[in-house]
Amino acid sequence: MSRGARRVVATLLCGAALASGAPRDAHAESKPVRVASKAFTESVLLAELVTQLERAAGVPAEHRVGLGGTRLVWNALLSGSVDVYPEYTGTLVDEILSAEAPPPRPVTRAWIGQVLARHGVAMTEPLGFNNTYAIGLKSARAGELGVKKLSDLKSHPELRFGLSSEFLSRRDGWPGLRERYGLPQTDVRGLDHDLAYRALETGSIDATDVYSTDAEIPRYGLRPLLDDLQFFQRYDAILLYRLDLGSHIGDVGLRALQRLEGRIDAAHMAAMNAHAKLDRVPEAVVASAFLREAFGVRAGTVQHSATREMLARIGEHLLLVVSSLLAAIAIAIPIGVFAARRPRTGEVVLAVVGVVQTIPTLALLVFMIPLFGIGGRPAVVALFLYSLLPIVRNTHAGLRGIPTPLLESAQALGLPARAMLRLVELPLASPLILAGIKSAAVINVGTATLGALIGAGGLGQPIFTGIRLDNLSLILQGAIPASLLALAVQGLFEIIERKVVPRGLRRAATP
């Protein structure tokens, strides 16, 4: 190793120690700031910026990547299982706040602040970009025509528009826009977004609808036009954080949050999106590059080897499945026995358990957050609830399906109810009960992937990251082990069946 190389290594090691080790020791007893993001690239990038800035300020921080939706993250923030997350003012007003108070028009930040305060939540000043609808033209074409803002389009009726069908139909999309600006264009057609970019490239259309920070804007060299009459609702990026955060991370931590205010413009955000999404640079790396450039901050990013990462995910996944399944077995079999013993009440029990099964997974996960926060616990509870039905139903069916002569023979022997259950009924029902447990386990392996949406990790993590980044190999890194796991579970149960189900019942058993 040359002297130069050695010096580089030493510097890196020091840097790593400074960035991660040392500050952590200083705050050893304090809980880390929990930063969350939603499952799309821009949100992950912003949360990553916050996480790295906090760490650089000496505040331990962790990033719960890609939680499954606005409501979910909001609830997590309210319940205190998340401290900070990036949001957009428009989303905040439309999806969360307008449900409790009619917002004034135009919405003011003061009003938002007031409503937030009632929930014990505050927001930073805007981070500097407004991620809303925009009309984009190729920069070169816009330059030729001298078009900079939307009102400039009025004097170019010959322009051809290819718009996404959603934008075409939304009242706050094309119809409203045309009315507000008095746009004269007549060649306006519906077009898939990806096709629209290609059509712009080949010159078969002149303009399309974009979000102002889309990764494709720098990639295709588009110019988003200025909304000079302020038609589109504002989606200013801000950070939401709990009001009690200051007491928990101190002024240093709060100031670190505020450093991002006004520092990210749409062009930079779009460039970061493009790097992460189109160049497939990990978000953490993109974020640290931005911090280095904008703030001169050297933030550490921890990169694990792919194998270690995968093993950790499989471990998390198994933990979710096994713990929820064990709990379900312990509860569901007694419920099934009870239901079989009391046919009337049994009907009700089965119906209730059945209803739980019909709750969409994501909705169930959202319900869990106020009760159990985010992370592994709510996921285990949700998986537990989903596992109940197959086991309860099969236990019930297995016991009810025992032929009367056998039951009466057992009763006539003088066996008390408990002994009869243990020695006769449960063994006779065991093929069905085991089949129920098996189907619960297999379903669980699949459903546990959704745990990634509430920060429970598992094999859903690479899947959802892959979906977010449109990265097939990443998706497969989660999907293939998950399918193999399901197959392994199936195989495992065939072995268990051989051990548990009495020989005399084996062939007769149909799950």
Added chain:
Amino acid sequence: MTLGSVPILQLLSVSKRFGATASLTALNLEIETARTTVLLGPSGCGKTTALRLMLGLLKPDSGRVLFRGQPLGAEELLQARTRMGYVVQDGGLFPHLSALDNVRLMARYLAWPPQKVAERVAELAHLVRLPDSTLTRLPRDISGGQKQRVALMRALMLDPELIFLDEPLGALDPLVRAELQDDLAAIFARLGKSVVLVTHDLAEASFFGHVLVLLQEGKVVQQGSIDDLVLRPAEPFVTRFVQAQRRFDAGHAAQARP
């Protein structure tokens, strides 16, 4: 006859109905000690229902069931059942247990010493003429006749005072049936136990029964010996029932003696 005069089991004005089928109306019946009583009658006459009431598998709507003069409450019932044995039509063997484990299930539950269990099993296997090799098999691997022998062993394991058999030979082919009939009769004679047997077959009833009880639509039509039924029918129905079965037997006899 001093012991025999005390009924081991009594149904006193017992009624039971489920919907339209097999119901009993104010049935009075006494089962004599150390005798074989056959409940006889056409399908749906209530004979199996009466049997299940005696075992406490059903609760009467009204009336009382007395075992040795005592009513069977929930607590006494378990105790009483260890003094009864029950064999159903196809044996009712638990498919998940070997023949041997079926036979000794209750004795093991009661924590009999293994030595005592083994001796009792050997004794019963000898009594019902069941080879040892059959005992280790699963019910699904045993023939119908042998299943009934195993079921009888299971019923006799705790040396009960009263044995109930619900059409125990109904599902067997004629040869096996004849052989088992002879064996059962010999066993009953040797053990001298109280037996209640349900059948719809008059020949079988007369073969086994000291006392025949003919039921029709949930009521006792006539109770007595086979001679009573044949020679001194209480009602025209008795004659009809007897003749219906006799005609069948006569046909057989005519074929057998050309």
